[in-house]
Amino acid sequence: MDTPYNPVIETHNLSKAYKEVQALQDLNLTVKEHSIFGFLGPNGAGKTTTIKILLGLIQPSGGRATIFGQDVQRNSVEIRKRTGYLAQDPRYYEHLTARQILVYTARFFYRGPKDLIEACVQEMLELVGLEDKADRPLRGFSGGERQRLGIAQAQVNYPDLLILDEPAASLDPMGRHDVLEVMEKLRKYTTIFYSTHILEDVQRVSDTVAILNRGKLIAEAPISELLAGDGCSAIYDVTLKSETAESITDAQGRVSGQPWVQNLSMAADDGLTRWQISVSDDAAAEDLLLRLILEDRSLKVKHFGRKTYNLEEVFLELVGKENSK
Amino acid sequence: MTVQTHPHETRDLRLAARQGLLPARGSGWLAGFGNLLGKELGEWFCTRRWLWQLLIWLIIIDGFVALLLFVLPVLASIMPALKPTAEAAFGGLPPEFGSVMMYFTMVGIAGTIGVIILAQDEIIQEKQSGTAAWTLSKPAARQAFILTKLLSNIGGALVFIVALPGLIALGEVFLATHQLVPLAPFLAGAGVVLLALIFYISLVILLGVLFASRGPVLGIAFAVMFGGTILKSFFPQILYVLPLSMDGIALMVMQGIPLPAMFISQVIAAAVLSIVFILVALWRFQHIEL
Numbered sequence: 001m002d003t004p005y006n007p008v009i010e011t012h013n014l015s016k017a018y019k020e021v022q023a024l025q026d027l028n029l030t031v032k033e034h035s036i037f038g039f040l041g042p043n044g045a046g047k048t049t050t051i052k053i054l055l056g057l058i059q060p061s062g063g064r065a066t067i068f069g070q071d072v073q074r075n076s077v078e079i080r081k082r083t084g085y086l087a088q089d090p091r092y093y094e095h096l097t098a099r100q101i102l103v104y105t106a107r108f109f110y111r112g113p114k115d116l117i118e119a120c121v122q123e124m125l126e127l128v129g130l131e132d133k134a135d136r137p138l139r140g141f142s143g144g145e146r147q148r149l150g151i152a153q154a155q156v157n158y159p160d161l162l163i164l165d166e167p168a169a170s171l172d173p174m175g176r177h178d179v180l181e182v183m184e185k186l187r188k189y190t191t192i193f194y195s196t197h198i199l200e201d202v203q204r205v206s207d208t209v210a211i212l213n214r215g216k217l218i219a220e221a222p223i224s225e226l227l228a229g230d231g232c233s234a235i236y237d238v239t240l241k242s243e244t245a246e247s248i249t250d251a252q253g254r255v256s257g258q259p260w261v262q263n264l265s266m267a268a269d270d271g272l273t274r275w276q277i278s279v280s281d282d283a284a285a286e287d288l289l290l291r292l293i294l295e296d297r298s299l300k301v302k303h304f305g306r307k308t309y310n311l312e313e314v315f316l317e318l319v320g321k322e323n324s325k
Numbered sequence: 326m327t328v329q330t331h332p333h334e335t336r337d338l339r340l341a342a343r344q345g346l347l348p349a350r351g352s353g354w355l356a357g358f359g360n361l362l363g364k365e366l367g368e369w370f371c372t373r374r375w376l377w378q379l380l381i382w383l384i385i386i387d388g389f390v391a392l393l394l395f396v397l398p399v400l401a402s403i404m405p406a407l408k409p410t411a412e413a414a415f416g417g418l419p420p421e422f423g424s425v426m427m428y429f430t431m432v433g434i435a436g437t438i439g440v441i442i443l444a445q446d447e448i449i450q451e452k453q454s455g456t457a458a459w460t461l462s463k464p465a466a467r468q469a470f471i472l473t474k475l476l477s478n479i480g481g482a483l484v485f486i487v488a489l490p491g492l493i494a495l496g497e498v499f500l501a502t503h504q505l506v507p508l509a510p511f512l513a514g515a516g517v518v519l520l521a522l523i524f525y526i527s528l529v530i531l532l533g534v535l536f537a538s539r540g541p542v543l544g545i546a547f548a549v550m551f552g553g554t555i556l557k558s559f560f561p562q563i564l565y566v567l568p569l570s571m572d573g574i575a576l577m578v579m580q581g582i583p584l585p586a587m588f589i590s591q592v593i594a595a596a597v598l599s600i601v602f603i604l605v606a607l608w609r610f611q612h613i614e615l
Contacts, residue, residue: 055462058614077356077464081348085462091455095372107360108463112346120346 006033008161008191009054013063016049016215023049025215026063031193031208036183038206038223039195040315046215047195048088051165054193055085067161081109084154088165088195090146092138098125098149099134102156109157124152127182143170151182162186164194168201180205203227203311211315213322219314226314234282236289238275239303247296248273254292260284272302282306349464357465358473365477369484378485382439386431386490387497393427394420394501421504425511426576428494432518433572436486440478440522441529441546447474448533449542458615467610475530475603482522491515507579514579517592521571524595525550527602534606534613564588568595 009031016024024046031037041047052058054065056076065072067079092101102121110117125131128148133141141149147170154162167183168176176198183192183205196202202209203223210220219226242248252275256264260281267274279285290304351358369375393414401411415423448471451457461467495506525546532542553567564570564587574588584592 052458052615057458057461059612077352077466080462081464087455087459087462089455091459093456104360104364105463107349107363108357108465109349110346111349116345 007031008033009037009065009067009193011050011054011063011065014050014053014060014065015062016046016053016058017061022215024053024060027212027215027217029210029217029220031191033191034187035208036187036192036206037194038202038209039193039212040197040199040202040209041195041212042197042319044214045212047212048165049215050212051085051163051193051195054163055080055083081157082160084157084159084162084190086147086150086154086162086164086167088169090150090153092146092149092153094139095137097135097137098130098141098145098152101138101149102153105153106156120156124156127155128152129178144172144175147171147175147179151179155186159190162190162192162194164192166196167194168196168198176201199311199315209311211318213319216322218318218322223311227309227311234279234285235307236275236277236279236285237303237305237307238277238289238293238301240273240275240293241271241300241302242273243298247298251293251296251299254295255289258284258288258292276307351466351469354466354468354472356469357460357463358469361460361465361469361473362476365473366480369477369481375485378481379489382436382485382490383493385435386428386486387493389431390424390427390494390497394424394497419504420502421498421506422576422580424494424498424501425506425514425579426572428491429514429518429572429575429579432486432490432515433521433575436482436518436522437525437550438547439486440482440526441543441550443481444474444478444526444529445533445539445542445546447478448530449536449539452533452537452613452615461615468607471530471534471603471606471610475526478526478530479523482526483519486522487515487519510579510581514575517571517575517578520592520595520599521568524568524599524602527599527606531602531606531609534610561587565590566594566598567591571595 007030009029011027011029014024014027014029015022027046027050029050039047039050049058053060054067054072056072056079059073068082070079072079093104096104099121102124103117106117106120110120122131125134128151130145130148130152133145138146138149147167151164151167154164162183164183168179171179180201183194186192206223208221209223209226211218240248240251252264252266255261255275255277260279261277262280263276263278265276277285277289279289286306290301293299293301293304349357349360369378397407397411397414401408414427416426418426448457451460457470461470491511495508495511498504498506528549529542529546532545536542549567553563553569557564557567557569568591570588570591574584574592577584577588
C-alpha cells in the first residue's frame, strides 16, 4: 500500500541520444506522491524528451525509469491507465467536437452506460469552462481553448499522476492563472509533474523543482531550499547607518579581512550604506558577521539578513554556471 | 477560463457515480482496441464519408457495368458501326458473366487505386499531426492502433468498393438479362478481388509506418501496381508473387475454371504477403518515436 511519500516517478541514469546529440544525460529524478513537481529548463533542455520517455512515446538510449514502481518501457499501457498527459502543443482530431474528444478519451479508461460516460465528460467540461463550446468542432478553437481541453482530457480519468508539458505556455495571464489554480486544486488528489520555462508559475505552485540544462540535471530540491540560495553562493544584505564615514570604513576593513568573505560590495543611498557580502562559509558568516560589524557601537544596523533569491536568479545562476563550464 | 469550485462532498458524489463505470477492457495488444476501432469505423460510417464513398464507387463501378449492359447496346442499335465493340465488350462471354467480369476489373483497377489513396494518409497523417502521439499517451497499444487502421480500411473497402457495388451490379445484370448470377461463385470471385485490395491496404499501412511523408508511400504502392502490370509482360514470373491478375482469377473462380499453378500461387502469395506486411508494420511501429 502506498504511503504519503511514496515516489511516483523515479529515473535512474536516464539518457537519450539522437545521432550526435545527447538530448538527455544520466537523469536521476524522484517525484514524490502528491507533489507539484516543476521541471524547469530552457528550450531544448530535454524536458519534453524526458516526458515522452516516461509515457513510452520514445525509448531511452540508456538508464531506466519507473512510474508507480513499474518500468515505463515494459508496463507502459498499465502506467498510462493511471496517468493523464497534456502535450506541449496538443493535437486532436480537428473534425471532432470537444465533447467527442473527451468521450473518446474517457472510453480508453472506462466502459459502461453512455449517460455515465457523458456525465464524466460534462464534469470535465465544467472544470475547464468549456461547456458552451463543447459541441463545436475543434478546428475553430483558440490556443487557450485547446489548452483547456487539453487539461480536461488529461484529467478525465482522475489520474494518479498528471504530466503536463508547458501547460501555461500558450495562455494569456488570466488563462495561466486559472491553469495554476486548477493544478493547486488537483494537488490533493494527484501528483503533478509539469515542465515549464515560466519561472513565476513554478515559484507559485511547485513544491519541488528540478532544473535541466542541455540534457543534464543541474539542481533538484524543494523550492524553499532553492529560494534560500542553497544552490548558489550565500549573500548577506546589510544596511548600516553611521555618523562618520570612518566607522563604515573600519567596519568594512574588519569584515573584508575575514578569510570566508569573498566579496563586499557597497552602495550609499539616502544616508544609509548598503552592503552585499558574498561568503564562502555560511556558518561562519552566521556566527561572526553581525558581531564584527557591531564591534563599533556607533554603527547602527538597520537591516541584516541572508539574501533570499527569486527563482529566476537561482535559475539564471545555475544555468549560467553550467553553460560556462 | 472559468474554473468552478465544487465542494468536496459534491466531488465525492460524482466519484461515487463513476463507480457505475467499469475499467475499459483489453490489455496487451488489445488495450484500447474497441475504442480505437469504434473511432475508425465511425470515420467511415458515421460521417459524410460513407455517402461520398457510396456515390463514388457506385458511379465508377456500377456506372461501367451499366454502360456495358444498357448504354452500349442502345448505341450499337443506333450506330451499327459500334456493334462489334458492343459484342467484344463482354469478351466473348454471356452478358451476365461479361458484366461481372467488368465489375471484377473495375474493383481490381479503380478499387486498388482507391484503397491506396484512402489508406496512404492513415498513418502518415497521424504521425505528422501528432494525433498518434496523443492517442498513444492513453492506455492504447500500438498494435491495436495499427490493427484498427487495417480493419477499418478493409471494412470500408468491403462495404463500399466490393459489397454494395457488387449487389447493384447483380441487380443490373438481372434487369438487363433476366438472368440470376449464381451467388456463391460470385461471392468467391468477389473474395479474390477483396484479397487484392487487402494486399494493397496492408502494403500502404506498412509504408505509412516506415516512411515519414506521403511521397514514398504513394510512389511505392503505385509502382507495385502499375510497374508490376508493365513488368509482367517481360517477367511473367512475378505473377507467381504479385496480385496483378486477381480480376481474371476472380472470374475463373466464379466460372469454376480450375486455376493454373501461377494463379494459385498468386492468391496464396497475396494472402501471405498481406500478413507479412502487417506483422512487419506491427513490429516496426513498436519502435517508432512519436
